[in-house]
Amino acid sequence: MRAAWRRAALVTATMAFLGAAIAAAAGDEPWILDANNWQEGKGLLPDPVLKRLEKGEYWFKVVPVDPAKFRQNFAKKFWDATAANAGRYELDEKTCGLKDKATGKIPDFVVGLPFPTIDPKDPQAGCKVAWNFTFSGNQGGGGGATFTLNGVDGTGEFRKIKAFLHGMIYQGRLDGQIKDNPENLENQAITAALEPQDVEGVSALNKRYWDWDSQDAIWAYVPSTRRARRVNAATRSDPVGGLDIFADDLNCYAGKVEYYKWKLVGEGKILAPVLQPYPFPMRQVNPSRFMVDTPYVKAGYEVPKSKGAQWWPQENLVFIPRPVWIVEGESTDPYYNFGKVIMYFDKDIYRIYWKLVHNRAGEYFYTAMCGYHFVKNDETYSAVFPSLVLGVNDKTNRAALGGRYQSSFIERNWDPNYFSLRTLTHMTD
Amino acid sequence: MSARGTALLLAVLAGLGLYLLLEHRRPAALAPETGSAPPLLGAPAATVVRIEVDDAEGRLVALRGPSGWTDAAGHPWGSDAPADLLDVLATLEPVMVVDPEPENPADYGFGPGALRLTLRGAGDRVLLALEVGERNPAWTGLYARLAGERRVLLVGAILHWELEKLKESAPGS
Numbered sequence: 001m002r003a004a005w006r007r008a009a010l011v012t013a014t015m016a017f018l019g020a021a022i023a024a025a026a027g028d029e030p031w032i033l034d035a036n037n038w039q040e041g042k043g044l045l046p047d048p049v050l051k052r053l054e055k056g057e058y059w060f061k062v063v064p065v066d067p068a069k070f071r072q073n074f075a076k077k078f079w080d081a082t083a084a085n086a087g088r089y090e091l092d093e094k095t096c097g098l099k100d101k102a103t104g105k106i107p108d109f110v111v112g113l114p115f116p117t118i119d120p121k122d123p124q125a126g127c128k129v130a131w132n133f134t135f136s137g138n139q140g141g142g143g144g145a146t147f148t149l150n151g152v153d154g155t156g157e158f159r160k161i162k163a164f165l166h167g168m169i170y171q172g173r174l175d176g177q178i179k180d181n182p183e184n185l186e187n188q189a190i191t192a193a194l195e196p197q198d199v200e201g202v203s204a205l206n207k208r209y210w211d212w213d214s215q216d217a218i219w220a221y222v223p224s225t226r227r228a229r230r231v232n233a234a235t236r237s238d239p240v241g242g243l244d245i246f247a248d249d250l251n252c253y254a255g256k257v258e259y260y261k262w263k264l265v266g267e268g269k270i271l272a273p274v275l276q277p278y279p280f281p282m283r284q285v286n287p288s289r290f291m292v293d294t295p296y297v298k299a300g301y302e303v304p305k306s307k308g309a310q311w312w313p314q315e316n317l318v319f320i321p322r323p324v325w326i327v328e329g330e331s332t333d334p335y336y337n338f339g340k341v342i343m344y345f346d347k348d349i350y351r352i353y354w355k356l357v358h359n360r361a362g363e364y365f366y367t368a369m370c371g372y373h374f375v376k377n378d379e380t381y382s383a384v385f386p387s388l389v390l391g392v393n394d395k396t397n398r399a400a401l402g403g404r405y406q407s408s409f410i411e412r413n414w415d416p417n418y419f420s421l422r423t424l425t426h427m428t429d
Numbered sequence: 430m431s432a433r434g435t436a437l438l439l440a441v442l443a444g445l446g447l448y449l450l451l452e453h454r455r456p457a458a459l460a461p462e463t464g465s466a467p468p469l470l471g472a473p474a475a476t477v478v479r480i481e482v483d484d485a486e487g488r489l490v491a492l493r494g495p496s497g498w499t500d501a502a503g504h505p506w507g508s509d510a511p512a513d514l515l516d517v518l519a520t521l522e523p524v525m526v527v528d529p530e531p532e533n534p535a536d537y538g539f540g541p542g543a544l545r546l547t548l549r550g551a552g553d554r555v556l557l558a559l560e561v562g563e564r565n566p567a568w569t570g571l572y573a574r575l576a577g578e579r580r581v582l583l584v585g586a587i588l589h590w591e592l593e594k595l596k597e598s599a600p601g602s
Contacts, residue, residue, distance in 0.1 A: 048568055265508065265594060340587055362521045362585025363569045394567050 081112025097212030126262030138172025140383025252352035273371035504600035538563030
């Protein structure tokens with residue numbers, strides 16, 4: 001009898017082992033990519049990242065996902081709206097602005113991906129990918145978080161800034177169009193530094209207009225002068241707080257689609273950073289506000305005897321292999337600091353995971369890695385948020401981490417008056 | 430003033446004049462640090478009719494035709510990569526002269542296995558002949574030499590990106 005049990009246990013263990021082996025062979029088991037097997041990262045990472053992987057500075061916990069299940073991170077309402085957009089939009093030839101085919105004008109309100117299918121042979125494919133990116137990110141409608149920016153070099157953290165960002169989106173909201181939009185905005189946001197004391201209260205108000213040719217209106221406020229000053233939209237390419245990170249790194253691109261000349265140059269597969277492959281829950285705290293709790297992504301400098309570079313994420317970040325469009329973007333604004341930027345867009349959910357930045361002289365100098373998390377309550381509401389940005393300046397061998405907040409909120413009914421110069425100038429009262 | 434003093438002043442003046450004359454006649458030095466160096470491709474990109482890339486993997490030829498770029502057999506190029514490469518070369522200025530007189534060019538990746546890029550215009554005229562070496566340690570740029578020159582230039586790594594695009598989109602690749 002005992003022998004029979006032993007045989008049964010042996011058979012069960014063998015089956016379990018075989019099952020695991022088959023799963024691993026099928027490629028759906030988590031695995032570690034590091035310096036020991038760096039060759040397996042070829043074709044899955046941009047060149048400068050692969051180089052650091054080979055040197056042992058970076059490592060990746062790779063978690064394969066079911067593409068169909070991953071797609072469901074966005075609500076059915078989003079995908080239904082996307083399907084309904086087929087054939088509805090085109091692009092303005094001159095500006096690459098979004099145009100309603102029926103009217104020949106900028107559409108009144110868009111929700112879902114405006115271009116459900118992308119033809120790589122289409123000369124306008126790059127710009128269409130960029131529009132899908134915009135509307136993928138806009139679905140949540142707005143929210144905010146308090147976060148940190150951490151400057152890190154080879155010895156550890158050298159500067160830390162605490163700040164908040166609150167944003168309100170008009171276009172692309174799954175909750176529908178906000179009829180009261182007298183300024184004709186696509187979105188508006190307010191951001192302010194909280195710590196350290198030397199930057200406390202330094203803040204900015206950003207308004208993006210829903211048209212093809214205007215510049216963003218950005219006002220910057222410095223408490224010591226008590227003046228709000230209008231600044232050029234190209235300041236998105238200036239380093240934030242002297243760190244190796246840029247305002248344009250939020251979501252890996254934070255400008256208007258019309259600011260860049262876009263060109264689709266290839267397709268591929270990339271390791272996409274996410275906090276987890278599937279959505280986080282949202283907790284309602286009042287009729288319009290929902291809280292989202294997410295884990296903190298510790299970096300090397302925060303973990304004794306960690307593996308890899310001081311700035312490399314150590315926990316609560318996984319990488320999923322995703323099909324991507326490879327797109328070049330180049331600003332037409334002579335005051336914009338970047339030259340050609342190479343971006344890797346998810347082919348299905350249109351997030352940018354990596355971007356490589358060249359300066360105006362054609363020198364490559366900077367890589368940004370953009371990680372995300374998803375939120376969904378049912379099939380009528382979902383959102384995708386930028387969880388973190390890791391900016392690495394390969395010229396100076398320094399980096400900056402942005403984001404990594406543990407709590408954020410979704411606001412589905414902002415008071416638009418909050419996004420005003422009055423808020424900006426009275427923040428430190 | 431004595432005659433001796435006047436003669437001395439005249440001699441100094443003549444020396445200065447000679448110096449200015451010689452300086453003026455000297456061929457224009459590459460001064461990329463100030464951003465005043467000319468782009469690698471001095472001619473308009475539209476005048477290039479043939480792109481040749483020779484490296485350890487073999488030879489790649491792109492020809493400008495009436496309906497776009499093709500390979501030598503007439504197969505259409507899979508992308509705008511040839512035009513993109515020319516656009517970059519027409520604006521890409523060397524970042525700096527890394528080494529005016531390299532003792533061992535192989536240290537920079539030059540030699541028989543190095544990539545050679547040749548752009549030709551009408552009548553087979555060579556518009557640019559460039560030997561492309563390795564990437565610099567930070568990978569921000571590439572070492573390159575103009576044909577017939579010894580000095581080593583650093584050019585932006587965007588050239589590497591464009592060359593990779595060209596090779597990957599070649600017909601049959």
